[in-house]
Amino acid sequence: MAKRIQKGDSVESIVMGDEPLWNTNIPLTDEYLSAYIIKHTNWCNYHWDQKNYRKAVLEYLKNKKNKNQFITISKKNGDNFAFREIGNYCRMLSLGCPLTEKIISYIDSKLKDLKSTYDVVEPEESTTEKVDIQQRIKDKTKDLIDTIEEKVDHFVQALSVDRPYSFDAVSWLTGIGVKPVHTKEIIKLFTPRKEELEKALNGDKELMEGYAFLGKAKTRKYMEFNVGIINACNTIAENKRKPRKKKKISPEKLVSKLKYMVEDPTTKIKSIDPRKIISANILLTYNTKTKKACLFSSKSGLSIKGSSIIGFDETDSSSKSLRKESYIFNLTKQHKDVSSVYKSVKSKEKPVKSRINNDVLLLQAIKL
Numbered sequence: 001m002a003k004r005i006q007k008g009d010s011v012e013s014i015v016m017g018d019e020p021l022w023n024t025n026i027p028l029t030d031e032y033l034s035a036y037i038i039k040h041t042n043w044c045n046y047h048w049d050q051k052n053y054r055k056a057v058l059e060y061l062k063n064k065k066n067k068n069q070f071i072t073i074s075k076k077n078g079d080n081f082a083f084r085e086i087g088n089y090c091r092m093l094s095l096g097c098p099l100t101e102k103i104i105s106y107i108d109s110k111l112k113d114l115k116s117t118y119d120v121v122e123p124e125e126s127t128t129e130k131v132d133i134q135q136r137i138k139d140k141t142k143d144l145i146d147t148i149e150e151k152v153d154h155f156v157q158a159l160s161v162d163r164p165y166s167f168d169a170v171s172w173l174t175g176i177g178v179k180p181v182h183t184k185e186i187i188k189l190f191t192p193r194k195e196e197l198e199k200a201l202n203g204d205k206e207l208m209e210g211y212a213f214l215g216k217a218k219t220r221k222y223m224e225f226n227v228g229i230i231n232a233c234n235t236i237a238e239n240k241r242k243p244r245k246k247k248k249i250s251p252e253k254l255v256s257k258l259k260y261m262v263e264d265p266t267t268k269i270k271s272i273d274p275r276k277i278i279s280a281n282i283l284l285t286y287n288t289k290t291k292k293a294c295l296f297s298s299k300s301g302l303s304i305k306g307s308s309i310i311g312f313d314e315t316d317s318s319s320k321s322l323r324k325e326s327y328i329f330n331l332t333k334q335h336k337d338v339s340s341v342y343k344s345v346k347s348k349e350k351p352v353k354s355r356i357n358n359d360v361l362l363l364q365a366i367k368l
C-alpha cells in the first residue's frame with residue numbers, strides 16, 4: 001500500500017520517500033550500483049544537514065574493524081566540508097553497499113584530511129583500579145547503618161524525656177538513599193534487636209534490667225520503632241526498579257536479513273518494500289516455486305525475525321494453492337478488503353509457514 005500523504009508534505013518529500021536501502025537480493029551489476037549511488041546521494045542532499053553527514057562518517061569509523069584509532073571532533077569544528085563530501089558514501093558502506101575501489105580510496109583520502117585536522121586519540125589503558133561493585137555496596141550499607149543508628153539514638157533520647165517524636169520510616173529511609181540492595185543487611189542488624197526487646201517484654205529478668213531506664217511502656221515503643229524500620233526495609237525491597245524497556249529496533253535492521261524475491265522474471269511482478277511489513281496487520285505473499293499464496297493476519301502487528309514472519313495469528317492465517325496465474329495479479333491489486341479477495345480463491349486452506357525465502361514475492365502489506 002502506498003505511503004499516506006500528510007498535510008504539508010512537499011512534492012519532493014513525496015517523490016523521494018524513505019531512505020533507499022541496499023538490496024542484497026538483486027544481482028550486483030554496474031548499472032544497479034550506479035543507479036543506487038545516484039538515488040541515495042540525491043536523497044541525502046534533500047533530507048540531510050551537516051549534522052547527518054558528520055554522524056554518518058563517525059558511525060562508519062565506529063563500525064570499522066580496525067578500532068585502534070578514532071577521531072575526536074569538537075562541536076565548533078564539526079562543520080568541515082569533508083563530512084558532506086564523504087558522508088553519503090560512508091552511510092552506503094554502513095548499509096552494506098559494495099562501493100568501488102575508486103570511491104573507497106576517495107573516502108580514505110578525506111579521512112586522512114580529517115585526521116590531520118583533528119586530534120587522533122590512541123586508547124590508553126586505564127590506570128585507575130576497578131572498584132568492586134559488591135564492596136561498594138557494602139561500604140554504602142555501612143554508612144547507611146551508621147546514619148540509622150544515629151536516628152535510633154535520637155528516638156531513645158526523645159523517649160526517655162517524654163518528648164513527642166514523629167517518624168515515617170519508609171519516607172526517611174528512602175530519603176537517605178536506602179535501596180533494595182541495602183535492605184538485607186539492615187534487616188539482619190535490627191531483627192536480633194527486635195527479638196531481644198520482645199524477650200524483655202515477655203519477662204526476661206536480665207534484659208528487663210538492661211531496659212529498666214525506659215520502663216515497660218517505653219520499651220514497647222522502642223520495639224515498635226525497630227519493627228517499623230524492619231517493615232520499611234521490606235517495603236523498599238519489594239519496590240524494585242522496573243525492568244528496562246526494550247530498545248526499539250528500526251525497520252531497516254529488522255528486514256536486513258530477510259530473503260525474498262525482488263521481481264518474478266516470468267510475471268514481472270515486483271515485491272513491495274519489506275519495511276512495510278513491520279506493524280502491518282495483513283501480509284500477502286506468493287511462492288513462485290510451490291505456487292502457494294499465504295495470508296498472514298495479526299491484530300497486534302506483524303514483525304520480522306531473521307527471514308521469518310512473526311507475530312501472526314495462526315488461526316486467522318493460512319496458505320492456498322493457486323491454479324490460475326490470473327489469481328496472482330488479482331492479489332497484487334489494491335483492494336479495500338484484501339482478505340475477502342484471498343478467501344474468494346477456491347482452494348483448500350492449509351497452515352501457513354512463517355519462513356520466507358528467495359522464491360517468495362511480497363505482494364501486499366496493509367495496516368488496518
